[in-house]
Amino acid sequence: MGRAKTPTYNVPFRRRREGKTNYQKRLALVKSNKTRMVIRKTNRSVIVQFVNYDKQGDKTLLIINGNTLEKKYGWPSKRNVYTSYLAGLMASKFAKEKKINDFVVDLGLAKAKKNGVLFGAVLGAIDGGLNTNFDQSVLPKEKMKNIPEKYGKKFEEVKKSILGK
Numbered sequence: 001m002g003r004a005k006t007p008t009y010n011v012p013f014r015r016r017r018e019g020k021t022n023y024q025k026r027l028a029l030v031k032s033n034k035t036r037m038v039i040r041k042t043n044r045s046v047i048v049q050f051v052n053y054d055k056q057g058d059k060t061l062l063i064i065n066g067n068t069l070e071k072k073y074g075w076p077s078k079r080n081v082y083t084s085y086l087a088g089l090m091a092s093k094f095a096k097e098k099k100i101n102d103f104v105v106d107l108g109l110a111k112a113k114k115n116g117v118l119f120g121a122v123l124g125a126i127d128g129g130l131n132t133n134f135d136q137s138v139l140p141k142e143k144m145k146n147i148p149e150k151y152g153k154k155f156e157e158v159k160k161s162i163l164g165k
Helices: 023-031 066-073 081-097 117-127 141-145 149-163
Strands: 035-041 046-052 059-065 103-106
Touching: 035 081, 035 117, 046 081, 046 117, 059 066, 059 081, 066 081, 066 149, 081 117, 081 141, 081 149, 117 141
Parallel strands: 035 103
Antiparallel strands: 035 046, 046 059
């Protein structure tokens, strides 16, 4: 019996092994040649980033999270639909300044749930004037119409100050 000339097992990429990256999904997003709106939720906050692909590594154009809203507008940083909506709205304002008009949504490995926190940021970006090819039925439009009393006035104040009205 001779020596093996090829390995019998190919080790997957490290980020795939760790469960951090789905390379098929990432490749499809990168092939679109559009800026990606990367939305991540942590245990305490929501993070919205606009990222462009580059051969040397992705270039992050801007980052908005719940802490930014808390420092700038006094909005309580929570991980809910209202915070993600305001983060998406604020991110769209800065994205327009950087001449970004279209984007594709990158949710990563998070499960896409109808009316979920992640889609609140997408709705905020759309309301902020950015364009995307996206199914409107999953956006939390009903939740945004029925804002609880504890957020009501403050939400409208922050929304107006972000939009500059």
